[in-house]
Amino acid sequence: MNVTRGFSGRPRVDRPGLPPGQYDAGDDWPVLSAEVTPDLTPADWSFRVDGLVERPRSWDWDAAHALSPSVYEGDIHCVTSWSKFGVRFGGVSLDTFLTAAGPLPSATHAVAWSHTGYTTNLPLTDLTGGRAWIAWEFDGKPLTPEHGGPARLLVPHLYFWKSAKWIAGVRLLDHDEPGFWEQNGYHKRGNPWEEQRFTGD
Numbered sequence: 001m002n003v004t005r006g007f008s009g010r011p012r013v014d015r016p017g018l019p020p021g022q023y024d025a026g027d028d029w030p031v032l033s034a035e036v037t038p039d040l041t042p043a044d045w046s047f048r049v050d051g052l053v054e055r056p057r058s059w060d061w062d063a064a065h066a067l068s069p070s071v072y073e074g075d076i077h078c079v080t081s082w083s084k085f086g087v088r089f090g091g092v093s094l095d096t097f098l099t100a101a102g103p104l105p106s107a108t109h110a111v112a113w114s115h116t117g118y119t120t121n122l123p124l125t126d127l128t129g130g131r132a133w134i135a136w137e138f139d140g141k142p143l144t145p146e147h148g149g150p151a152r153l154l155v156p157h158l159y160f161w162k163s164a165k166w167i168a169g170v171r172l173l174d175h176d177e178p179g180f181w182e183q184n185g186y187h188k189r190g191n192p193w194e195e196q197r198f199t200g201d
């Protein structure tokens, strides 16, 4: 795991909106990647929804950009204890992709996978209801490769390891299937407000 972090000033731990055990990283945005940053261009990128759906669907860059845009403005929280306030991501709501594919009634969970092979699992209810995005812009600019560009999953109400960079697809399942970090001791859901960091928390 390649961890890069630089602190601009003293970490703040007293800020409203800060989940327990977190500090405010200020303007810093640490990069945390288990993989080498892939050389992935928009032309190489695609996003797929399959598994327990009526119509497995794939979108290339242009098809995804033809969908109605959606913005997230708020905070993000990494399990390594930094939080970042007031970020702005642009992309498309995951609801738009899921609705097009038509989840079957038996679908309860999902595994998101990246073009690099990274995986992470989520309950389907955490990916619906306007709480998850496929994001390709940050602060009005293209998402940079080290932060998951061309596009990443964004699930900001959960710890940031759920927000798979270089997102390739979401597979709907009728059971929970641990992803990369979840197989390595991290919590299956990862709610920062309940400090669900590790298995058993």
Ligand SMILES: Nc1nc2c(c(=O)[nH]1)N[C@H]1C(S)=C(S)[C@@H](COP(=O)(O)O)O[C@H]1N2
Pocket (backbone or CB within 6 Å): 029, 030, 031, 032, 033, 034, 035, 078, 079, 114, 116, 118, 146, 147, 148, 160, 161, 162, 163, 164, 165, 166
């Ligand atoms: N593909 C992929 N996605 C990933 C990761 C990763 O290692 N690989 N790390 C996760 C973790 S632990 C965090 S905190 C965030 C980090 O995103 P950032 O590097 O843009 O801050 O990405 C998440 N998504």
Ligand SMILES: [Mo]
Pocket (backbone or CB within 6 Å): 032, 078, 079, 080, 160, 161
């Ligand atoms: Mo993280």
